Amino acid sequence: MVVNLEGVDFLDSTGLGVLVGALKRVKAHDGNLTLVCTQDKILKIFKITGLTKVFPIHTSVEEAADGAA
Amino acid sequence: MHQVDIAIPPASVYVGIVRLTVASLARSAGFDEARIDDIRIAVSEACTNAVLTNEEAGCSDPVTVGWSEEPDRVVVEVTDGGGTPHDEPPMEDSQGFSTRVVMSVALLGGDGRRPHLRPGPAGGSTAKLTFGPLNPPSPQPALPAPTHTGPVLRGSDRFARR
Numbered sequence: 001m002v003v004n005l006e007g008v009d010f011l012d013s014t015g016l017g018v019l020v021g022a023l024k025r026v027k028a029h030d031g032n033l034t035l036v037c038t039q040d041k042i043l044k045i046f047k048i049t050g051l052t053k054v055f056p057i058h059t060s061v062e063e064a065a066d067g068a069a
Numbered sequence: 070m071h072q073v074d075i076a077i078p079p080a081s082v083y084v085g086i087v088r089l090t091v092a093s094l095a096r097s098a099g100f101d102e103a104r105i106d107d108i109r110i111a112v113s114e115a116c117t118n119a120v121l122t123n124e125e126a127g128c129s130d131p132v133t134v135g136w137s138e139e140p141d142r143v144v145v146e147v148t149d150g151g152g153t154p155h156d157e158p159p160m161e162d163s164q165g166f167s168t169r170v171v172m173s174v175a176l177l178g179g180d181g182r183r184p185h186l187r188p189g190p191a192g193g194s195t196a197k198l199t200f201g202p203l204n205p206p207s208p209q210p211a212l213p214a215p216t217h218t219g220p221v222l223r224g225s226d227r228f229a230r231r
């Protein structure tokens with residue numbers, strides 16, 4: 001599963017909680033969840049919370065899809 | 070020193086209003102865009118926590134946000150009407166809400182900040198966030214070295230030539 005965050009203007013702990021919950025569900029079915037994000041202010045949120053180690057983050061949907069395959 | 074107080078009903082939909090207001094206040098105070106984002110995120114987190122605390126306590130009191138501009142910093146205090154600072158975090162559910170609490174604490178403490186939590190005046194709690202110092206003014210560009218090698222006219226000389 002690829003989640004494209006390029007159109008996201010603001011992300012807080014509620015949004016992160018949803019993403020982490022989704023990741024757990026996908027992993028429970030042997031799947032993977034990757035993100036697409038190039039915005040510094042959104043990437044900063046993942047860095048502050050340490051989630052860059054949890055989510056693979058790519059710069060384009062195509063790259064994410066290749067990585068998830 | 071400027072003081073702005075905002076009170077919102079304890080519902081998530083109103084937290085966005087606080088975000089917009091705080092971003093505008095931070096811009097007026099002279100913070101740069103990166104710091105404005107940081108302030109917006111931290112205050113939003115504090116408000117979300119306050120709203121959820123009120124919801125869990127069944128409290129309909131408003132969540133208040135106090136913005137105080139001091140000479141070298143800005144202090145933001147977010148107060149809820151229910152619960153205590155020592156409440157246990159909610160148990161994890163399928164949407165990872167206990168994860169939300171951990172993420173929230175990280176975002177509140179972003180940029181090396183230390184949020185301070187104390188009992189509020191009406192039985193709830195107050196989260197105090199301090200932002201600063203304000204961005205120092207950009208240094209004035211150095212004046213170019215004079216290249217004119219002719220005689221220097223002083224004010225009195227100029228008048229004397231007329």
